[in-house]
Amino acid sequence: MGAILEAKGVSAWYGMIQAVTEVDLQVEQGGVTALLGANGAGKTTTLRALCNMVRRSGTTTFDGVDISRRSTEDIVRMGVAHVPEGRGTFVALTVEENLKLAFHTRRDRAAAMRDMDLVFDYFPRLKERIRQQAGTLSGGEQQMLAIARALMLAPRLMLLDEPSFGLAPLIVQEIFRILRQINRDAKVSMLIVEQNAALALELADQVYLLETGSVVTSGPSDMVRNDEALRKAYLGY
């Protein structure tokens, strides 16, 4: 199996400040890659650079197609769903409207309706709250909504930015269980950014360790899990 996403020499800037330097990374077809590192290591910026949300250089290919110069909207329409930091909830829309937004870009209405049922199978809690204003959902529910919105796009690759952020351990467990299910059943490849390294290592098969905007080491997640020195130095446990 080849790589569904490949980044070569990706750098990114906020104004004059360079946040990411020459990052190379790959996500295998059907695989889960984790991007780990401390606060400010450039994980979120790397994700943003991959879908052209920040000023960047280097090449990114998705499924063999060069997407380095495509607009964010086009990259999303090609099948890359980005679950952003802070969840990106449309607070004044209802839960249902948040999900139905995907109908705007999808031509296959019948399949989209089926995906909505599928999403409610994964997240029954969202179905209970279907007519509720999304801003009134709890943090965990909003995270579920963000993942559900991304799923509604029928993506082939999901970019997940800290899905555990600010949530209670039990909710985090539930969300990661569902992510694993999505990866296995719906065959969605994933690139996940996490501070909770232990959890991410369980889900991922490949790991990249980021420090001050550069990759310091990478390899199969078992390798990182079993290397105590590496774990202590970069992941703090």
Add this chain to the structure above:
Amino acid sequence: MEFFIQQVVAGLTSGAIYACVALGLVMIFVSTDHINFAQGEMAMFATYIAWALIDAGVPYWIAFGSTILIAFVGGLLIQRFILKPLENAPVLALVVCFIALLSIFNAMAGMIWSYTIKPFPSPFPALDLTGHGLVNVRQLGVVGVTLIMLGILTVFFRYTTLGLAMRAAAQNASSARLMGVRVSWMLALGWGLAAAIGATAGMLVAPLVFLDPNMMTGILVYGFAAALVGGIANPAGAVLGGFIVGVLENLVGSYVIGNELKLTFALAMVVGVLLFKPAGLFGRVIVKRV
């Protein structure tokens, strides 16, 4: 009593026009989070285009339809070429830009069509319905057009995915992009729709006040009052606000303060709403967990 009813009906008629202006303001606010101070002048300019078409012998309803279309395209182009480059500009720069548009349209209309007032035809005859001058067809027509427009907009925003995408783009642009929504086109669409609504308002006003480059100046203030009373983010509220402002203005004008102070009354309403009920009478306060 008869005088009272007459004033109410007249108020509803002018209220319908304020409602149209308010709808245009709400449209741009909902899709871009801005208040377009040039809304009235854009409407006036579109009305001149309608006048020129009719003057050239085009039948009324064809001129009406084409003017709405021209206004829509014009609004779209204004967003693409004037406002898009200012996407990341501070809000004050935008305000200055809107005021510039206001004076540009005003001056252009004066330059092309001169400042002398012109009569503008109404498609509705001033035919009396009740026999003693209470309600006529023209008044009903103006109210009817406004309600039809509100109906179309409500259906568009509530039941179409394009309308939903526009609302999403206004609320959270970066998140909307991540759902594949082409945000900058949604903003352009909002401007196009607002300009089309404005054109309709202009063509409804013109037969009542005569066509001249300054005809919308006062009406825009009432439009603001209507939009704020109804809740600036709520199309149905804006229309209801328009009727409320129209009727109150007429009643207060004829019984309490006299016609000269009517505009002052509208401004007082703007200040009052902002002070005591900033979300408007029918506006929804957005609840957000933090």
